[in-house]
Amino acid sequence: MYSLNPPSFTAADAYSAAVGTIQKKVDRTPYFAAAPTVQKKCDAFELLARDGQFDLAESSEFDIAGLLGKAMVELYDNQFSRNEGTKAIRNGIKNAAKNALCPYCGEGYASELDHYLPKNKFAGTTVHPANLVPACGDCNFEKLAYKPGRDKPAVLHPYFDTAFDVPWLTASVVGGLLGTPVVDFKVGLSQPHPELEARLNQHMTVFKLWKRFGIWAAQSLDNFETLLRSDYGQSMTRERAREHLRLTAIQQSGGRVNSWEGATHTAMFESDWYLDSYLKLV
Numbered sequence: 001m002y003s004l005n006p007p008s009f010t011a012a013d014a015y016s017a018a019v020g021t022i023q024k025k026v027d028r029t030p031y032f033a034a035a036p037t038v039q040k041k042c043d044a045f046e047l048l049a050r051d052g053q054f055d056l057a058e059s060s061e062f063d064i065a066g067l068l069g070k071a072m073v074e075l076y077d078n079q080f081s082r083n084e085g086t087k088a089i090r091n092g093i094k095n096a097a098k099n100a101l102c103p104y105c106g107e108g109y110a111s112e113l114d115h116y117l118p119k120n121k122f123a124g125t126t127v128h129p130a131n132l133v134p135a136c137g138d139c140n141f142e143k144l145a146y147k148p149g150r151d152k153p154a155v156l157h158p159y160f161d162t163a164f165d166v167p168w169l170t171a172s173v174v175g176g177l178l179g180t181p182v183v184d185f186k187v188g189l190s191q192p193h194p195e196l197e198a199r200l201n202q203h204m205t206v207f208k209l210w211k212r213f214g215i216w217a218a219q220s221l222d223n224f225e226t227l228l229r230s231d232y233g234q235s236m237t238r239e240r241a242r243e244h245l246r247l248t249a250i251q252q253s254g255g256r257v258n259s260w261e262g263a264t265h266t267a268m269f270e271s272d273w274y275l276d277s278y279l280k281l282v
């Protein structure tokens, strides 16, 4: 999980480029008429973003200056997402992902664009670049049309949330069924902040990161046992194993403050149960 700079394209850039790809000029007319209202919706989006209040976002009425919400979804689906005239904007947003990694999970290939506020419920921001986040297929699929609201905290927005840069993801290695190790993830801030913690928990839940991180962490446990059985690892003392895991935590987190790799390997080297009782390192 990591933060990204907001796209340099404005709402007006993307809207006029998308409308410009509509073949029949006469069909563009209602979109031109709706442009000021669309701009207002995009401005409102950015105010919420600045204040971290996406849970207050109001669904559009599916009628923007006489243009139905369906037409705004079509503007994305039929024009923005597939035409040559909008390709530079689409690719500019997608290519901003660092090493093509999805900012929501930090692991998947960011091959898609996710509507942070779903396009079926927020007609005003269907082609607003600040509402389009490069994402992996799994995150895009799990989030679906998640709409934040009163009892539904907003997931983190990679362009606007600073919470990516303060530590909140930790893990511990515990004995699971049959005494085999399992990595448990936990969310918590050093200073209590219930509202933000609710959002962080919701981020983990909406993207199914508790489960997905658990699966990837299980692979890390397997990998380390494989290493210990290898020629290189057989002579590894407890202290060398700890040092190896500590360095792996630093290296694999790749500078991301909250990463499942960093949390997992830190949990491994910090767990006496894992090193002593389970791996029986001396």
Ligand SMILES: [Zn+2]
Binding pocket: 102, 103, 104, 105, 106, 107, 108, 135, 136, 137, 138, 139, 140
């Ligand atoms: Zn992802």
